[in-house]
Amino acid sequence: MLLDIRGQVTPDDSRQHVVYRFQLDRLTAKIWIRFNYSPKVLEDNERAKSLIIAGIDLYSAPEQKQLLKDAWERYQPLTNLITVSVDDPEGNRGACHRHDPEQLLFLAERDSSPGLTKGKLVAGVWSVTLSLHSIVSEQCSYHLQVWASEEETECIG
Amino acid sequence: MYWLASELHTHTDHSDGKQTLSELAEGAAKLGFECIALTDHNTLSGLDGRENVEREWGLTIIPGMEWTTFYGHMLTLGLQDFVDWRTAELSNIHKGISEVHRKAGLVGLAHPYRIGSPICTGCHWEYEIRNWNDIDYIEVWSGTFPSIKTDNLRAFSLWTDRLNEGYRIAATSGRDWHAQVATEEPVSVTYLGLRADKPQERNQISQDAVDALSHGRSVVTIGPLLTMEVESANSWFGIGDNVPAPSSDPDESIDGYWGHVKTVFSVRQGLWELPEQNFTLKIVGNTGTAAERSVGAADEVYRMNIPEGGLLWARAELWGTVHGVRALIAFTNAIYFNEGRGTE
Numbered sequence: 001m002l003l004d005i006r007g008q009v010t011p012d013d014s015r016q017h018v019v020y021r022f023q024l025d026r027l028t029a030k031i032w033i034r035f036n037y038s039p040k041v042l043e044d045n046e047r048a049k050s051l052i053i054a055g056i057d058l059y060s061a062p063e064q065k066q067l068l069k070d071a072w073e074r075y076q077p078l079t080n081l082i083t084v085s086v087d088d089p090e091g092n093r094g095a096c097h098r099h100d101p102e103q104l105l106f107l108a109e110r111d112s113s114p115g116l117t118k119g120k121l122v123a124g125v126w127s128v129t130l131s132l133h134s135i136v137s138e139q140c141s142y143h144l145q146v147w148a149s150e151e152e153t154e155c156i157g
Numbered sequence: 158m159y160w161l162a163s164e165l166h167t168h169t170d171h172s173d174g175k176q177t178l179s180e181l182a183e184g185a186a187k188l189g190f191e192c193i194a195l196t197d198h199n200t201l202s203g204l205d206g207r208e209n210v211e212r213e214w215g216l217t218i219i220p221g222m223e224w225t226t227f228y229g230h231m232l233t234l235g236l237q238d239f240v241d242w243r244t245a246e247l248s249n250i251h252k253g254i255s256e257v258h259r260k261a262g263l264v265g266l267a268h269p270y271r272i273g274s275p276i277c278t279g280c281h282w283e284y285e286i287r288n289w290n291d292i293d294y295i296e297v298w299s300g301t302f303p304s305i306k307t308d309n310l311r312a313f314s315l316w317t318d319r320l321n322e323g324y325r326i327a328a329t330s331g332r333d334w335h336a337q338v339a340t341e342e343p344v345s346v347t348y349l350g351l352r353a354d355k356p357q358e359r360n361q362i363s364q365d366a367v368d369a370l371s372h373g374r375s376v377v378t379i380g381p382l383l384t385m386e387v388e389s390a391n392s393w394f395g396i397g398d399n400v401p402a403p404s405s406d407p408d409e410s411i412d413g414y415w416g417h418v419k420t421v422f423s424v425r426q427g428l429w430e431l432p433e434q435n436f437t438l439k440i441v442g443n444t445g446t447a448a449e450r451s452v453g454a455a456d457e458v459y460r461m462n463i464p465e466g467g468l469l470w471a472r473a474e475l476w477g478t479v480h481g482v483r484a485l486i487a488f489t490n491a492i493y494f495n496e497g498r499g500t501e
């Protein structure tokens with residue numbers, strides 16, 4: 001296992017990137033990244049309402065505010081959003097900006113998960129960046145695992 | 158001038174879209190688009206296999222990306238090299254913009270007034286813009302039936318305000334197209350004005366399309382193509398061009414400018430419809446409405462006088478009734494005038 005990290009973040013951590021580096025000692029056939037976070041959905045309706053009302057106050061046109069506030073539930077549910085991006089020793093290898101709270105991703109020379117760039121997996125310092133776009137629940141836990149495989153064709157269900 | 162029907166804001170399964178590039182291209186081709194910009198969130202990986210998809214569906218794919226950051230979404234167009242979106246901070250967006258420009262790309266504000274975090278993360282533009290000359294374009298129409306949406310009205314006003322301040326910024330539409338879902342709502346098109354006849358080579362079309370946008374040669378519509386040329390002292394100027402100040406010699410008085418506004422209702426035939434009506438055609442600028450007349454649904458050129466005096470810019474607008482609502486149907490980008498710029 002190249003990385004096996006469990007973390008916990010709060011709304012104060014929103015709008016930050018967290019970078020995890022790992023060393024690849026030699027050219028590798030395949031890198032797997034498993035990432036999940038929980039909860040995805042903010043279940044606390046009162047908290048959701050106050051965040052939505054604050055968002056409407058901050059961002060909407062003055063003449064629209066009351067109308068939108070009256071219909072605040074149309075913005076439900078609020079969700080946490082953490083995305084993964086990857087860098088190899090020579091540059092960026094893409095990002096997976098999607099809303100799934102569980103992702104199993106891979107990189108290899110001839111193929112990769114959508115969002116990531118296929119190509120040689122060279123030795124050196126790599127990094128996985130977690131972008132905390134929005135944390136709305138009081139706490140959000142995540143688990144990041146990275147491991148290498150010598151078989152490019154290896155599949156994991 | 159060849160007007161290339163383009164959709165400039167799209168996503169695939171390489172980010173949060175629910176479509177492959179081929180499915181997106183198929184959907185675009187069926188709607189009469191000749192060009193799309195692939196602007197996946199924070200990745201360029203979706204461009205892999207682009208040439209095959211272009212051949213398969215006979216359209217051009219401009220490389221792009223949507224910087225999906227914490228304080229705004231910024232579209233980049235025309236560059237295939239990665240510029241790191243993760244370095245963007247509230248007060249330093251110009252650093253990222255400069256990097257995109259160094260790599261010959263353009264930047265545009267995406268849906269700047271969409272509601273922001275945590276409802277739509279980073280969707281509202283909050284970055285400090287210290288110099289609007291750095292902004293190549295503003296996506297003033299986002300989504301379907303865009304012209305009636307409050308967020309877009311605000312974006313349209315933002316663009317107009319910048320033009321009034323003397324900045325030269327283009328305006329575009331973008332569906333922010335994530336999935337092949339049928340819609341009854343009007344779909345907007347950004348037409349990009351290619352200098353010559355449509356080139357054959359796709360990479361050249363892509364470059365020419367980016368060049369067109371960088372020079373403001375674009376037109377936005379939910380139906381007919383609307384273009385304009387300005388005649389001044391026997392010279393003609395197109396959208397995005399700069400009209401020199403008229404001579405101060407009273408013997409060479411030009412009695413205003415002549416706008417030649419063309420409506421083409423025969424574009425993308427069968428792919429859009431508007432109820433039968435008389436439309437209102439206007440030429441609007443920093444000095445207000447310069448000219449206005451009623452027009453029918455015809456391919457026609459209308460010669461309209463634009464009074465001189467203090468002009469900075471002018472654009473054509475076509476108004477009418479859409480789905481029972483009085484709405485802006487099409488607008489050109491600006492033609493710029495030197496006379497309003499003083500003696501700078």
